[in-house]
Amino acid sequence: xxxxxxxxxxxAHAGLDxxxxxxxxxxxxxxxxxxxxxxxxxxxxxEKMNLNSVFDKDKIALVPDHFVPNKDIKSAExxxxxxxxxxxxxxxxxxxxxxxxxxxxxxxxxxLTVAGDVxxxxxxxxxxxxxxxxxxxxxxxxxxxxxxxTGKAWxxxxxxxxxxxxxxxxxFVSGKDLILHxxxxxxxDGALYRSMEFxxxxxxxxxxxxxxxxxxxxxxxxxKNGIFPVDDLAIAYMKExxxxxxxxxxxxxxxxYDEEYTIDLSTLRPTIAFPHLPENTKTIDEIKEEIKIxxxxxxxxxxxxxxxxxxxxxxxxxxxxxxxxRLIVIPATQSIYLQAMEEGLIRTFIEAGGVVSTPTCGPCLxxxxxxxxxxxxxxxxxxxxxxxxxxxxxxxxxxxxxxVAAESAIKGYIASPV
Amino acid sequence: xxxxxxxxxYGDNVDTDxxxxxxxxxxxxxxxxxxxxxxxxxxxxxxxVNKGDIIxxxxxxxxxxxxxxxxxxxKASGVSCVIAETFARIFFRNSINIGLPIMECKEASVAxxxxxxxxxxxxNGVIYDKTTGESxxxxxxxxxxxxxINAEGLMNYISK
Numbered sequence: 001x002x003x004x005x006x007x008x009x010x011x012a013h014a015g016l017d018x019x020x021x022x023x024x025x026x027x028x029x030x031x032x033x034x035x036x037x038x039x040x041x042x043x044x045x046x047e048k049m050n051l052n053s054v055f056d057k058d059k060i061a062l063v064p065d066h067f068v069p070n071k072d073i074k075s076a077e078x079x080x081x082x083x084x085x086x087x088x089x090x091x092x093x094x095x096x097x098x099x100x101x102x103x104x105x106x107x108x109x110x111x112l113t114v115a116g117d118v119x120x121x122x123x124x125x126x127x128x129x130x131x132x133x134x135x136x137x138x139x140x141x142x143x144x145x146x147x148x149x150t151g152k153a154w155x156x157x158x159x160x161x162x163x164x165x166x167x168x169x170x171x172f173v174s175g176k177d178l179i180l181h182x183x184x185x186x187x188x189d190g191a192l193y194r195s196m197e198f199x200x201x202x203x204x205x206x207x208x209x210x211x212x213x214x215x216x217x218x219x220x221x222x223x224k225n226g227i228f229p230v231d232d233l234a235i236a237y238m239k240e241x242x243x244x245x246x247x248x249x250x251x252x253x254x255x256x257y258d259e260e261y262t263i264d265l266s267t268l269r270p271t272i273a274f275p276h277l278p279e280n281t282k283t284i285d286e287i288k289e290e291i292k293i294x295x296x297x298x299x300x301x302x303x304x305x306x307x308x309x310x311x312x313x314x315x316x317x318x319x320x321x322x323x324x325x326r327l328i329v330i331p332a333t334q335s336i337y338l339q340a341m342e343e344g345l346i347r348t349f350i351e352a353g354g355v356v357s358t359p360t361c362g363p364c365l366x367x368x369x370x371x372x373x374x375x376x377x378x379x380x381x382x383x384x385x386x387x388x389x390x391x392x393x394x395x396x397x398x399x400x401x402x403x404v405a406a407e408s409a410i411k412g413y414i415a416s417p418v
Numbered sequence: 419x420x421x422x423x424x425x426x427x428y429g430d431n432v433d434t435d436x437x438x439x440x441x442x443x444x445x446x447x448x449x450x451x452x453x454x455x456x457x458x459x460x461x462x463x464x465x466x467v468n469k470g471d472i473i474x475x476x477x478x479x480x481x482x483x484x485x486x487x488x489x490x491x492x493k494a495s496g497v498s499c500v501i502a503e504t505f506a507r508i509f510f511r512n513s514i515n516i517g518l519p520i521m522e523c524k525e526a527s528v529a530x531x532x533x534x535x536x537x538x539x540x541x542n543g544v545i546y547d548k549t550t551g552e553s554x555x556x557x558x559x560x561x562x563x564x565x566x567i568n569a570e571g572l573m574n575y576i577s578k
Contacts, residue, residue, distance in 0.1 A: 024562050041446045041486055049573045067444060074444035124484040124508055140486035140512035142572050150576060154562070188431055189478040193507050222478060224507055277431060365440035365483070384482055386435045388458040 002252035004160040005227055006195040009135040009249050013118040021159035021256075029059065030134075031112060032147040033121030035103055035361075036064035040081045041141035042122060046149060054089050055151030061093040061112055061121075062086050063103040066361040071368040101333025101359045104128035104216060104301035109333055111242025115230045116249055120144065120153050125301045125383065127218045131211035132238060133230035133248060138219060158224045160195035161186075162257040165202035167266035172418045174311070175210030176303060176381065176401035178263065179217040180271040184281030185261070192222035194258065197251060199229060202265045208237045209307035216302050217383050220278040270416040272379075273399035276387045284404065284416040291398070295378040296409035297390075298402055299330025299357070300364045303381035306336050308402040313345040315406035315417050316352045322412030327354030328370045334359060354409070366390045372397075379408040419540045421498035421519060423470035426456075426463060427532035432475050433482035434509065438491040440483075451487050452494035469496035472538065474530045476502065480509025486516060493518040499538045501545060501556070503527040514563050515572040521545065526554035 001018040003011065011019040013027035034042055039062055046052075054060055062082050070076035086094035093112060100106065104125050107113050115133035119126060124138035139153070147153050163182065183190070196218045198211075206214070211228050218226025228234070230248045238246050269283040298304075298312050309331060321327045329349045331337035337359065340346050346356050363370030364382040372378055372391030377398065380390065385397035398414060407415045436459040438451055445451060456463035473492065479502035480488060489512045492500065500513070503524040513520045519540060526545045530536060534549035543556040559567065569575035 024560065037440075037443050038484065038486065041490075044446070045573050049577045051573075051577070072444055078444065078446070122484055122486075124482065126484075138484040138508050140484055140489075140508060140515060142486060142515035143511060146515075146572050146576050188481060189504060189506070192478065192504060219508075222481065222506060365435070365443075367440055367443075371441075384433075384435065386433045386482060388439055389435045393458050 002254045002256065004195060004255045005197055005249050005251040006135055006160060006225060007157055009116060009118060010155060010157055019157045021157055023157045024154060025157060026152050026154050027118050029120060029147050029151050029153055030117040031059055031061060031119040032144060033061045033063065033103060033107065033119065033123065033126060034144050035066050035123055036068060036075065036079050036082055037066045038122035038141045038144060040078045042145040042148065043081055043085045045142055045145040051149040054148045057090050058092045059151065060091050060148055061107055062091055063095045063100060063106060065100055065102050065359065066365065067367050068100065068360060069097050069358065099334065102301045102304055102361055105305055105332035105336065108132060109241055109335060111244060114238050114242050114244050114246035115234065116247030120147050124219045125216050127223065127225050128212055128216040128301060130215035130218065130225050130227035131208065132234055133228060135225055135227065137225045158193060158195045159258050160197045161191055162260045163196060163198045164260065164262040165198055165200040165265060166262060167202050167264040168205040169265040169268055170418065172403040173268050173270060174401045174403065175206055175213035177268050177271045178265065179214045180273050180278065180281050180399065181268055183217065183221050183278045184271065186221055188220060188277055188279045189222040191218065194223055196221065196223045196226040198226065203228060204231060205265060207307055208233060209305040212305065213302055220383055270401060270404050270418065272404060272414060273385055275385050275396040278385060278399060287414060291414040292377065293379050293408060293413060294376040295326040295328065295370060295372065296405050297328045297363050297370055297378060297380040297382060298405050299332060300361065300382040301332065302383045303402050304330055304332030304336065306339050308381065309336065309340045309345050312402040312406040313348040315403055316410060317348045319352060319410045321353035321409050325409060325412050327409040328357060328363060329354050330357045330360060332359055363390055379405050379414060381405050421470065421472060421538040423472045423498055423536065424468065425472050425474050425530055425532060425534045425536050426467065427530065428459065428473065428475040430477040431481055432459060432479050434480055434485050434488040435482055437480065437488040438485065443485060443487055446487065448490050448494035451491040455491040455495040464495065467495050467497065470498045471496060472536050473497055473500045474527055476527050477504050479505050481506035484508045486512045489513045489516055489518045501526050514566055517567065517571040521556040523554050523556040526556065
């Protein structure tokens with residue numbers, strides 16, 4: 001029976017020779033992840049059921065990142081709950097403020113996610129690790145609790161959509177433009193319940209950071225997971241960051257796909273998602289009017305990695321942020337922050353009139369560090385532009401790449417360097 | 419088991435940010451979350467909802483964030499069932515896991531109007547619109563999920 005890459009990983013973790021789309025399976029988990037918003041709910045569920053131990057203290061990652069450093073007393077209580085649970089269960093991979101980062105940038109960087117893994121996380125953007133050839137998917141707190149207790153989760157085996165990537169993107173066109181283009185094409189439920197499998201010779205022209213961005217936003221098309229083949233670049237990344245063994249799975253040549261698309265990276269243009277859905281995309285060339293903005297956010301699990309900051313700094317260097325415009329830059333992890341400092345990127349942002357924050361998810365979900373007032377507009381490298389996502393219900397979010405965000409911060413309206 | 423109540427009708431892609439905005443996620447108390455349920459899409463929902471009422475929406479209900487706080491808020495607000503053409507996958511899992519009854523039914527999601535009185539029979543999947551007299555057949559759960567629902571959620575199921 002031929003299988004997709006995702007199906008092969010799931011079959012291996014369910015102890016089965018093969019699986020078919022629609023089959024219900026129980027799979028062994030290599031990592032269970034939660035953050036400061038979702039973990040307290042999971043911890044309470046475990047307590048309620050008198051489940052007093054975890055399946056493997058090395059295979060759980062607890063990353064306070066959404067509202068840390070604590071934004072208010074209630075958030076502080078949540079973080080305390082997670083910390084106490086980590087101490088009590090001797091959790092190896094708990095990341096305290098100062099050692100933390102945005103979970104989906106941090107865990108690959110720490111070598112905790114590798115090819116062939118099955119990973120669940122109580123955060124929808126857990127699908128990010130598909131960039132490394134892992135099956136990873138977002139779940140809720142109850143699944144996280146059950147996963148922490150048993151090391152297992154049930155899945156309905158997904159069918160898949162194949163995206164054949166060819167060509168090479170032009171300068172300042174990135175993984176963000178690719179995934180926004182795809183979501184614009186198939187819609188926010190275009191891949192509902194299914195895998196998005198990316199293949200093709202064009203993938204070699206996407207950096208690891210680009211691939212993380214693409215896999216990260218698979219959920220914005222409704223997908224269960226997004227996954228990339230494991231090539232030399234992915235292997236080099238894992239060898240640099242991880243001591244763990246990885247396993248490479250490949251889709252069978254005759255694997256069945258519900259749909260197939262071919263995308264030529266050389267034809268992509270900077271792409272922006274207009275309010276209030278990630279599928280409302282326009283290329284920069286389709287925007288005829290000057291859309292004035294109040295704030296730019298560069299960061300998040302989608303675009304807070306070093307490549308993203310380098311691109312933004314390249315656009316911004318030697319220029320000034322527009323008058324009455326707030327530029328907020330958030331390196332996704334402490335290590336990215338340090339790297340950006342050593343490369344002089346932080347200086348570039350500050351000299352241009354931007355602010356640089358400690359790693360946090362903060363503004364992406366309207367938590368803190370950049371909440372929008374009534375009617376304000378923001379160009380953001382984050383992943384969702386739903387009503388009220390970053391603040392007041394009348395505020396507007398335009399999702400874009402770091403290059404577009406940076407140029408927009410300088411111009412004061414939506415703009416691209418190319 | 420049956421649900422019966424007045425319908426609150428919404429459209430496509432009702433996301434978890436409008437179901438329970440992140441600014442309230444510094445709490446995980448169901449009763450407190452319920453006081454802000456649907457706030458960013460329907461300010462009056464909390465004021466008007468009564469125990470047993472039903473939410474009906476069209477495509478991709480519950481898309482976006484994995485926050486279980488969304489189905490928790492809906493359940494704690496008294497809603498007895500959510501009917502939609504499709505659900506986003508994490509919301510679907512979460513609802514089953516916490517024991518919020520949901521049902522996929524395209525015809526019902528389109529035909530049922532805001533304010534209609536609707537009865538849902540979970541045993542046979544029949545959705546009956548008392549206001550219009552129309553009835554629809556919803557998608558029954560696979561047996562495995564039915565077991566989780568019957569155990570009143572995943573945690574009860576795995577602890578058995």
